[in-house]
Amino acid sequence: MGQKTPEPGGRPGEPRERPEPPVPAEPPALAEPPALAEPPELAEPAEPPALAEPPELTEPAEPPALAEPTPAAGAVGAAALAAGWSHRHRDVSGGWLRPTVFGAVDGLVTNASLIAGLGGGGAAAHAVVLTGVAALVAGAFSMGTGEYVSVTNQNELVHAEVAVERTMHARFPAAEQAELADTFRGYGADPDTAARMAAAVSRDPDTALRVHTREELGVDPFELPSAILAGVSSLVAFSLGALVPLLPYLAGEPHLAIALGLAAVALVVGGMVVGRLTGRPLPRSGLRQLALGGIAIAVTFAVGSLIGGRVP
Numbered sequence: 001m002g003q004k005t006p007e008p009g010g011r012p013g014e015p016r017e018r019p020e021p022p023v024p025a026e027p028p029a030l031a032e033p034p035a036l037a038e039p040p041e042l043a044e045p046a047e048p049p050a051l052a053e054p055p056e057l058t059e060p061a062e063p064p065a066l067a068e069p070t071p072a073a074g075a076v077g078a079a080a081l082a083a084g085w086s087h088r089h090r091d092v093s094g095g096w097l098r099p100t101v102f103g104a105v106d107g108l109v110t111n112a113s114l115i116a117g118l119g120g121g122g123a124a125a126h127a128v129v130l131t132g133v134a135a136l137v138a139g140a141f142s143m144g145t146g147e148y149v150s151v152t153n154q155n156e157l158v159h160a161e162v163a164v165e166r167t168m169h170a171r172f173p174a175a176e177q178a179e180l181a182d183t184f185r186g187y188g189a190d191p192d193t194a195a196r197m198a199a200a201v202s203r204d205p206d207t208a209l210r211v212h213t214r215e216e217l218g219v220d221p222f223e224l225p226s227a228i229l230a231g232v233s234s235l236v237a238f239s240l241g242a243l244v245p246l247l248p249y250l251a252g253e254p255h256l257a258i259a260l261g262l263a264a265v266a267l268v269v270g271g272m273v274v275g276r277l278t279g280r281p282l283p284r285s286g287l288r289q290l291a292l293g294g295i296a297i298a299v300t301f302a303v304g305s306l307i308g309g310r311v312p
Contacts (some may be wrong), residue, residue, distance in 0.1 A: 096225075099147045099234035101274050106143060107241030108270065109293045111135055112263035113300035115245050116256065120301040121308025125254035129246065136242040144235030151227040158213075162221045165212055169205060176212065177202045183215055241266070260297065267293040 114135050118128045169176050177198050184194035202208045213221050244266045248258040271289025272282045 096229055096233045097277060099143075099230045100237045101270075101277075103143050103147070103234035103237030104241040104270055105267075105289065105293070107136070107139060107238035108244055108263060108266055109241075109296050110139055111242035112245040112260065112293065113296045115249075115259050116297045116301040117304030119256035119259075120304030123308070125249055128254065129249045132242070132246045132249065136239060136246070139242060140235045140239040143238040144231045147234040148227050148231030151225055151230040155224045155227060158217065158219055158221060158224060161217055162209065162213055165216070166209055169209060169212070173202065176208065180208070180211065241270075263293070263297070264290060 111132055115128055115132055118131060123131075180201060181191075181194040181198035184197045185191060189197060201211055210220065210222060213219060245259040245263045247262060248255055267290045268286040271286035274280075274289070275282045275285025278285075
């Protein structure tokens with residue numbers, strides 16, 4: 001029997017150890033797939049640029065001031081004055097003339113007619129005096145207070161409208177200046193001249209307000225009639241007018257003819273005074289006043305005669 005050849009590296013007689021099979025190497029780990037890149041964030045849309053604000057309306061530039069009057073213009077004015085040229089006018093504002101004339105005529109016609117009616121009815125002199133004085137006092141205060149209230153209300157209305165115009169000037173000066181230029185163009189000025197005139201007037205607020213109210217309201221807010229003057233003028237004038245036909249009775253001459261004669265003279269004189277103030281022909285104004293007053297007196301005398309003859 002042959003001998004077993006010992007395995008290398010082992011002892012004889014020992015069983016040969018089988019080598020352990022090699023452990024297979026672990027396969028390399030799979031590389032992780034690259035992470036997907038996050039999509040870029042969508043940029044917010046840019047805001048559109050803000051709309052530019054419209055430019056503010058600017059007031060029109062003031063044109064150059066009007067030229068001063070030339071010496072030649074002054075010479076023309078001086079020559080006209082020497083020839084009788086004048087701008088003096090009568091008072092047409094109605095501050096005292098209207099209530100004075102109206103009050104005097106009203107008092108004269110009222111009391112003359114009243115006395116004529118009492119005389120036509122055969123009333124006693126004492127009754128005529130009592131009635132005439134009572135009518136004088138009542139009528140004078142009625143005319144005075146009525147005139148005062150009337151003028152006061154008219155002035156308050158003007159002041160209210162002027163306040164509206166002043167507010168418009170403060171809020172819309174350019175529009176008011178343009179309106180004034182239109183007014184001047186309506187008077188015949190060319191556009192450039194009208195614009196210069198409107199700018200010159202608008203530099204002073206008081207002057208601009210005065211011109212606008214004159215054009216739009218027909219009044220001057222700085223020259224309104226006085227309510228007190230109007231009331232007092234009417235009261236005094238009525239009293240004087242009503243006193244004329246009473247004078248014969250107060251003087252101890254209770255004759256209707258004398259009273260009516262004085263009333264007729266007063267009517268003519270009053271009418272002529274009014275004609276003088278208004279520039280009317282004096283005789284025409286006096287006769288017109290006499291005719292109107294005579295109608296009232298005649299009618300009242302007729303009514304008194306009819307009633308006095310029937311009433312016991």
